[in-house]
Amino acid sequence: MKILITGANGLLGQNAVRQLAAAGHQIIATGRGACRLPDAGMSFDYTEMDLTDRQRVVSAVTAIRPEVIIHAAAMSQPDACELNPEACYDCNTNATRYVTAAAASVKAKLVYISTDFVFSGDHGPYRETDIPSPVNYYGQTKWEAEQVVQQSEAGWAIVRTVLVYGNILAGTRSNVVTWVKENLEKGNPIQVVSDQVRTPTYIEDLVRGIQLVIEKKAGGIYHISGREILTPYDMAVQVADYFGLDKQLMKKVNAAIFSQPARRPLKTGFIIDKAEKELGYSPVGFREGIQKMFPLP
Ligand SMILES: NC(=O)c1ccc[n+]([C@@H]2O[C@H](COP(=O)([O-])OP(=O)(O)OC[C@H]3O[C@@H](n4cnc5c(N)ncnc54)[C@H](OP(=O)(O)O)[C@@H]3O)[C@@H](O)[C@H]2O)c1
Incomplete structure (x- = not known):
């Protein structure tokens, strides 16, 4: 087409x-x-x-x-x-x-x-x-x-x-996986929200x-999203585990501590039954997505 x-x-x-x-x-x-x-x-x-x-x-x-x-x-x-x-x-x-x-x-x-x-x-x-x-x-x-x-x-x-994550072909654009990975690799402490939920895609x-x-x-x-309902903190734990990075650097926080100009919806994420049934859509799990971005040797 x-x-x-x-x-x-x-x-x-x-x-x-x-x-x-x-x-x-x-x-x-x-x-x-x-x-x-x-x-x-x-x-x-x-x-x-x-x-x-x-x-x-x-x-x-x-x-x-x-x-x-x-x-x-x-x-x-x-x-x-x-x-x-x-x-x-x-x-x-x-x-x-x-x-x-x-x-x-x-x-x-x-x-x-x-x-x-x-x-x-x-x-x-x-x-x-x-x-x-x-x-x-x-x-x-x-x-x-x-x-x-x-x-x-x-x-x-x-x-x-x-909440889309994955590799961009040209240029840079951070996402939850690259943000956690890059900071923990540098030994930077990070604050990660544990009271929002999403179905990362x-x-x-x-x-x-x-x-x-x-x-x-x-x-x-x-x-059209992932199927797993996760908090950003859950996602960060999976990223740290996948790369063997130090989880002690991660601090669980509530979204309310950040004073961002735009308010974020607390609990979103999608039920994807319609896409699964009508389209045959079948997304990977979050860990598999990380693995697709950064295949293990
Ligand atoms: N990423 C997510 O987590 C997420 C989640 C939910 C929904 N979405 C939706 O998914 C879609 C794609 O998002 P994305 O993550 O690919 O965003 P993105 O990386 O920010 O890409 C958006 C693109 O739109 C272009 N654009 C902005 N203003 C334009 C204009 N006036 N004329 C032509 N192009 C213009 C930008 O151009 P420049 O590169 O020149 O700035 C950029 O390349 C968006 O509709 C977004 O609302 C994204």
């Missing part, structure tokens, strides 16, 4: 380009500014497309005429969103309006990537049928974008995911879930 990917320079975008091109799809990667994907024998085209530029979105999508658009681009750091609300709304909600309209105009199916942060965190893990109620501005703009997508006349799917599983949605022509909302 001819698939256009937004945010192709990001963590998800880079991995989606690699995995979907390897699966034989024709990939048009798009991003803000120059291509930062490595060549690495991957077969794809790249087009610059700043999504806040409506005209550019319309002209690029009209010229490319993809069958599917994976809309992965976002202002994805909650604290930055809280501190820069206009830029956040423009990037996450307005840009999604432009992408949704452009997709409809060429009859492309839109797969919108969303987040567990649309939920309040009061009673996770969540199913697709639970009602969003975001507690920070990032989550609010993603929830509003979901509603834009759901009003689209074209085919759509929303893939929500949770291995990046290759997320792309596989998106691929299943596309290839099975599934519509509606899907929760």
Whole structure:
């Protein structure tokens, strides 16, 4: 299939380009500014497309005429969103309006990537049928974008995911595994939250879930994450155990001790039964995900 990917320079975008091109799809990667994907024998085209530029979105999508658009681009750091609300709304909600309209105009199916942060965190893990109620501005703009997508006349799917970890192909982006590993290796003490829960998602599983949605022509909302319900502290213990690092450096703390600009939902994570039953989605466990990132010799 001819698939256009937004945010192709990001963590998800880079991995989606690699995995979907390897699966034989024709990939048009798009991003803000120059291509930062490595060549690495991957077969794809790249087009610059700043999504806040409506005209550019319309002209690029009209010229490319993809069958599917994976809309992965976002202002994805909650604290930055809280501190820069206009830029956040423009990037996450307005840009999604432009992408949704452009997709409809060429009859492309839109797969919108969303987040567990649309939920309040009061009673996770969540199913697709639970009602969003975001507690920070990032989550609010993603929830509003979901509603834009759901009003689209074209085919759509929303893939929500949770705390993604994995290797990025080019550039740097820390995640729970690399953050714990790097700090413990340097002997740095770390404070790790033990009163939040998540279902951490291995990046290759997320792309596989998106691929299943596309290839099975599934519509509606899907929760695509890992299956294990873990606190960040549980995750850190598994990382330390895997690499044989010193757990004495880790201190259990409550999320409330951090004064971050954006409030975090306490208990999210997803129930993934729908994706397992309808798509045949089957994610790895957290330890297996670490092993895939850093295979033991
Ligand atoms: N990572 C997670 O744990 C997680 C969890 C739940 C949901 N999600 C969702 O998953 C999706 C992918 O996240 P990610 O982890 O891959 O984030 P990421 O690494 O921050 O990538 C986002 C990409 O969007 C691009 N972008 C931002 N503004 C843009 C604009 N105006 N025009 C075009 N591109 C723009 C960024 O470009 P630059 O590289 O130039 O900045 C970046 O490459 C997002 O929708 C996010 O909300 C992620």
